[in-house]
Amino acid sequence: MRRSFVIVQQRCFSDHILNVERRNFAKYLEMNSPKTLNALSLKMMDNLINEISSLSVDDKCVVIKSSSKHFSAGHDLKELKQNEACSQASAVFTRCKELMTALKLAPVPVIAVIDGVALAGGCQLAASCDMVLASRKASFGLPGIKIGLFCTTPAVPVVRCLPTKLTFEMLCTGEPVCAETAFKHGLVNKIADGSEQLHEMCDELVAKIANHSREVIALGKSEFYNQLSKSTLEEAYNSATPVMTQNAELEQCQEGITAFFDKRKPKFSS
The missing domain is CATH 1.10.12 (Lyase 2-enoyl-coa Hydratase; Chain  A, domain 2)
Structure with a gap:
């Protein structure tokens, strides 16, 4: 049974870092912090956790995407500077674990839509989603080693999607892989030629899921x-x-x- 595409609700958080829209029985979470490349700050992660944990009975799917070119460049490094003390790093990585766990515990499929870079915690976010759609412009990386921070926690879901040796190479070199490589090895479900096709592909997938119980x-x-x-x-x-x-x-x-x-x-x- 085909569902009609009707906008039920749209809203922005007061800080504008996450836009929320409901349509076609899906909840769309659009990260909207282009100046930070959608950094997974504590505030961003809190907003994502709150939205994923407050699904309505009409939400049959969650879509996480970006309002700008890139998906997410990972954690906000300002929150990891030493002058913020060790407790801030602990809070960041603990909150991140809670977000990634919430994605798996969500009672509906969670889809990541990626049209640019997904790096470090951003790659972790993508790999933690149930499905990933990407354009050919997308890339996935674990570049923490370049600043002396091994991507230990991002590797947890990534190595469960990609081969061990490829993941370890990404961790040790900091170099990203392209969408085609990610698709070939199972991190990405489908690849679109461009942005427009990517969003059409997402809507089609959501509609198929919405047909079911x-x-x-x-x-x-x-x-x-x-x-x-x-x-x-x-x-x-x-x-x-x-x-x-x-x-x-x-x-x-x-x-x-x-x-x-x-x-x-x-x-x-x-």
């Missing part, structure tokens, strides 16, 4: 990442089997099965 996707996403954490195939199946049984007994699934035999489109209530 939010309840079922929430259950499936949670177990998808849970079974991935298991150390053996048997443990993964032991975790996934009761969840799929639970899913089969849901009203949404029974409606889908009935619709299949009735040769009609299912009408999901949620």
Whole structure:
């Protein structure tokens, strides 16, 4: 069932660093700090966490993008200067961990849309999303080593998307990889030729997700990442089997099965 593209809500935070828009059953979070290349300051991370943690029942997807050319250049180095004391660095990296965890715990798919650079914490943000769409202008890097700061925490999700040796090369050289390389190795889902096609691609993906049951996707996403954490195939199946049984007994699934035999489109209530 195709959903119409209707703008439900638009707003900007008073500091203008994050714009929020709801349309087509999706919540769009647009980072809007071009002068800092959308640095993941404490304020930016707080805003992102608050929005991801306050989804409505009508939000079937979250899209994180940029209002300007670049996605994010990572942490705000002003917050990591020594005169801010060690506690500030701890607060920054702890908050960052909370943001990346919130993305995985969100009950709906989170999509990153990247048309420029995604560096350090920005690359971490992209890799922590469930799906990544990028234009051919996009690049992904872990350049912290260039200022004497190894990208230890950004590497956590990146190495779970890219091969170990490629990730370690990025960490040790600080050199980025292009969108094609990121796509080839699994960090990027799809590549667009330009900005316009990139946003059309995003809207199409959101529309496809919005056609399906939010309840079922929430259950499936949670177990998808849970079974991935298991150390053996048997443990993964032991975790996934009761969840799929639970899913089969849901009203949404029974409606889908009935619709299949009735040769009609299912009408999901949620």
